[in-house]
Amino acid sequence: MKALIVGYCPRGERSRTRQLADHAAGFLRSKKIAVELLDLAKDIPDLLTPDRLSSYYRRSYMGEKLAGKDLAQLKKMDQMTDQLMAVDLVVVAYPMYNFSQPAIIKAWFDSVMQKGKTWDLAQGGYAGLMKGRKALVITTSGGSYDGEMAFLEHSASLSKVHLGFMGYDTKVVTGAGINRYPEKEGEILAKARAEIQEALGAFIG
Ligand SMILES: Cc1cc2nc3c(=O)[nH]c(=O)nc-3n(C[C@H](O)[C@H](O)[C@H](O)COP(=O)(O)O)c2cc1C
Numbered sequence: 001m002k003a004l005i006v007g008y009c010p011r012g013e014r015s016r017t018r019q020l021a022d023h024a025a026g027f028l029r030s031k032k033i034a035v036e037l038l039d040l041a042k043d044i045p046d047l048l049t050p051d052r053l054s055s056y057y058r059r060s061y062m063g064e065k066l067a068g069k070d071l072a073q074l075k076k077m078d079q080m081t082d083q084l085m086a087v088d089l090v091v092v093a094y095p096m097y098n099f100s101q102p103a104i105i106k107a108w109f110d111s112v113m114q115k116g117k118t119w120d121l122a123q124g125g126y127a128g129l130m131k132g133r134k135a136l137v138i139t140t141s142g143g144s145y146d147g148e149m150a151f152l153e154h155s156a157s158l159s160k161v162h163l164g165f166m167g168y169d170t171k172v173v174t175g176a177g178i179n180r181y182p183e184k185e186g187e188i189l190a191k192a193r194a195e196i197q198e199a200l201g202a203f204i205g
Contacts, residue, residue: 001033001034001088001089001204002033002034002036002086002087002088002089003028003033003034003035003036003087003088003089003090003091004035004036004037004038004083004084004086004087004089004090004091005021005024005025005035005036005037005038005090005091005093006038006040006084006090006091006092006093006108007021007037007038007039007040007041007092007093007094008040008041008093008094008102008104008105008108009021009041009093009094009095010041010102012041015095016095016140016175016178016185016189017093017094017095017138017139017140017175018093019189020093020138020140020173020175020189020192020193020196021091021093021138023193023196023197024091024093024136024138024196024200025037025091027196027197027200027201028089028200028204031200031204033089033204036083036087038080038083040104040105040108041104044104044107045076045077045080045104045107045108045110045111046073046076046077046107046111047107047110048110051073052073052074052077055070055071055073055074056074056077056114058070059071059074060114060115060116060117061115076111077111077112077114078114080108080111080112081111081112081114081117081118084112084118085117085118085130087133088133088134089133089134089135089136089200089203089204090133090134090135090136090163090168091135091136091137091138091200092105092135092136092137092138092159092163093137093138093139094138094139094155095139095140095141096139096140096141096142096155096156097155099152099153099154099155100154100155100158101154101155101158101159105159106158109159109162112166113162113165113166117129118130118166118167119165119166119167126165127167128164128165128166128167128168129166129167130163130166130167130168131167132167132169133167133168133169134168134169134170134171134203135163135168135169135170135171136170136171136172136173136196136199136200136203137156137159137160137163137170137171137172137173138173138174138175138192138196139155139156139159139172139173139174139175140174140175140176140178140192141155141174141175141176141177141178142177142178142179142180143176143177143179143180144176144177144180145176146176156172156174159172160172169203171199171202171203173192173195173196173199174192175188175189175191175192176188
């Protein structure tokens with residue numbers, strides 16, 4: 001089994017999310033699973049700008065064979081997609097920004113959610129081509145979004161939709177409320193670490 005950890009934790013060493021992602025990496029390595037890291041703070045995904053979107057559409061929807069500049073501008077999106085498709089387990093780790101994923105995480109999903117590679121059209125609907133693979137979303141947030149605040153949560157829930165659309169069996173671990181309840185930070189992170197081990201343990205069997 002091979003794993004990929006995709007992280008966007010721009011506060012580096014100070015990032016609580018990064019601590020949780022490192023915990024996931026350590027746990028997987030302790031189980032002799034090869035772990036590759038994609039640090040999106042250093043390797044920023046390309047965006048679906050008009051030219052790039054046009055190339056993607058012509059290739060992946062219209063079946064055109066691209067060359068030269070048209071193909072070159074899909075290179076980074078294709079590399080990120082190939083990297084994801086090469087592993088059985090993906091961990092996506094990031095903090096909540098403005099009730100959602102940081103834009104760089106969304107750009108990574110826009111890069112890898114490619115028709116014909118990770119999902120496809122099928123008999124009047126959609127098929128996730130990553131069926132049988134596992135995904136764990138790790139997020140932290142300043143506030144917590146339980147009960148009547150749940151309608152504000154578009155961060156982990158959005159990743160769950162993206163990964164589910166591609167066919168992944170997805171679990172989520174959230175370290176929520178760490179700014180709102182600073183005295184509980186240690187407790188919140190310890191609980192998240194335990195949940196990460198439980199989720200990954202269940203995935204790897
Ligand atoms: C730009 C920005 C936007 C944020 N937006 C939210 C938000 O909408 N809701 C929330 O609960 N926390 C929000 N936070 C707080 C972070 O999610 C929280 O502090 C998180 O734990 C930071 O993770 P880190 O320690 O890994 O950097 C925001 C933080 C930043 C920097």
